[in-house]
Amino acid sequence: MKSFLEIGLKSWLFKPLESIGLQDPTPVQKHCIPTILSGKDVVACAKTGSGKTLAFALPILQKLNEDPFGIFALILTPTRELAYQIADQFRIIGKSIGLKDCVIVGGMDMVTQSIELSKHPHIVVATPGRLADHLEREHDFTLKKIKFLVLDEADRLLEGNFDEQLKTIFPVLSAEKQVLLFSATMTDTLEKMRTLVMKKPFFYEAPAQV
Ligand code: ADP
Numbered sequence: 001m002k003s004f005l006e007i008g009l010k011s012w013l014f015k016p017l018e019s020i021g022l023q024d025p026t027p028v029q030k031h032c033i034p035t036i037l038s039g040k041d042v043v044a045c046a047k048t049g050s051g052k053t054l055a056f057a058l059p060i061l062q063k064l065n066e067d068p069f070g071i072f073a074l075i076l077t078p079t080r081e082l083a084y085q086i087a088d089q090f091r092i093i094g095k096s097i098g099l100k101d102c103v104i105v106g107g108m109d110m111v112t113q114s115i116e117l118s119k120h121p122h123i124v125v126a127t128p129g130r131l132a133d134h135l136e137r138e139h140d141f142t143l144k145k146i147k148f149l150v151l152d153e154a155d156r157l158l159e160g161n162f163d164e165q166l167k168t169i170f171p172v173l174s175a176e177k178q179v180l181l182f183s184a185t186m187t188d189t190l191e192k193m194r195t196l197v198m199k200k201p202f203f204y205e206a207p208a209q210v
């Protein structure tokens, strides 16, 4: 069993991990974290509850701490509940480095969100609809310099319902970003992903339970 240290994480991350009772990485974390730290795009598929959030949050936070600037990462997820859950995990781990995050979901005031976005958060966690709404209006933030794009529940994001919004979002993102796709099921998502122009992604598929 590899430890968080052995998969390349820095010691400042251990205290917050211990504070929430996490001692060792889960399989999806063990496989994906070193690859993400090495700069590769990743497509990972593992069942719900397998720890996918920290599989992307930990390496993103480590890279952010090494070279913070601008909006560093954009995390897209299909529902507002998931957006809040993801932001919570980022906050717990990122507190000690002064992480500033911003959650952009429907049902909240657009003006308040615009102000939050203009304050240079490190991480934006968003549902595609509301982020696209902001991009289509006059706005005072840029996603041109993001280092990471995460599609959480990528199977659901890419199944078609979000196509219009994704078409608004993808063209305004940095071309140099690392793309990380996490999903519970490997559907025809694979086909659609090609349009995301990934750089030879690393594939991880959790072994089926026997
Ligand atoms: P998924 O996105 O794969 O459905 P989550 O990232 O939401 O799963 O994680 C599910 C639960 O597992 C969360 O409560 C999280 O705190 C916990 N968890 C994450 N990583 C670990 C770990 N390394 N050890 C133990 N529990 C973990």
Ligand code: MG
Binding pocket: 052, 053, 152, 153
């Ligand atoms: Mg998840």
